[in-house]
Amino acid sequence: MATTINKQRLLTHLFGTAKNSVELDGDTRPVLEQFIYGVCRENATREQADEAYRFLCEKFFDWNEIRVSSLRELEEAFDGMSDAELRSQRLIAFLQEVFEVQFSFDLDKLQKDGLKQAAKKLARYQAANDYVVSWAVQRSLGGHAIPVDPPTLRCARRLGLVENEQEDAEARASLEHLIPKAKGALFTDGISTIAGEYCWEEHPQCSSCPLAEECAYAQENGVEALVSSRAHRTKPR
Ligand code: SF4
CATH class of the missing domain: 1.10.340.30 (Hypothetical protein; domain 2)
Incomplete structure (x- = not known):
């Protein structure tokens, strides 16, 4: 389980990644x-x-x-x-x-x-x-809520944002506590993008995932070393 400081660093990274890939263009729907x-x-x-x-x-x-x-x-x-x-x-x-x-x-x-x-x-x-x-x-109602579906929960657990034992309602409460209201939609779309592109139920693609260096699952499974070697690999001349 990530510490509070690690969680904040991870979220900052997630928001940064999400900003590049997410346009919240549907938010004006009734x-x-x-x-x-x-x-x-x-x-x-x-x-x-x-x-x-x-x-x-x-x-x-x-x-x-x-x-x-x-x-x-x-x-x-x-x-x-x-x-x-x-x-x-x-x-x-x-x-x-x-x-x-x-x-x-x-x-x-x-x-x-x-x-x-x-x-x-x-x-x-x-x-x-x-x-x-x-x-x-x-x-549409201007409140603070984090919708939690299976991909969100899977990815949040692996990242260490919620405990493995936490069920949907409890995980949702933890995430709502952790994520500021103004970032709720960004978090929802960002974690969904990570879940869809990398954090598959089977064979998660940690070595390509932008969050691997901060992810609890990746670190426990030795992906950190792989990611770090990828980052430091120099181009062959
Ligand atoms: S590093 Fe791996 S386990 Fe962690 S969020 Fe990315 S794909 Fe999922």
Whole structure:
């Protein structure tokens, strides 16, 4: 487990890496759209989520058309992603529930309820889970929340940012304590990029990972020496 100072150094490095690769261009989406994007984003890379969300926006006329579409039609949006059927079911169930209560597809009035109340109301939707509510809180409700999905948790554990024994909720609380609110979105996208490009479940690519020199897993597994020799290797003349 990394010390507090090491964790801060690691986070500074992660934020620096993330800044180079992440554009937080979707942060202006309204609450309903962020909830839907969260369903796409959980356990997926940013590219996969962007593609799925784009498919939904371009292939269907509006959210109502998605609400009345078949699972099969929706599954195409999540082609190649995990849990395509479950994501489709959640999306239809969410839009149905919103429609039955609001008769429209707009949840922005939640902004007036205050953060706690708004998060509580979002969590009541059948399609909601910790990740999606945290995503909406972070991206559209102006609160401090870190969405934690399996790739985030795997990478955070290996880096030593959270303990191996910590379950999702506890890990999320630790990360929320460690990461300033202003850096929440940067952390979320940065760690997701590292998880998608290097920190695979099997055979993590530590020798190419930009965080290897500060990573607990890489150090324990002797990757530090490899990385250091890579850094000091001189070009053959
Ligand atoms: S160094 Fe290896 S274990 Fe650590 S974050 Fe990078 S890929 Fe994952």
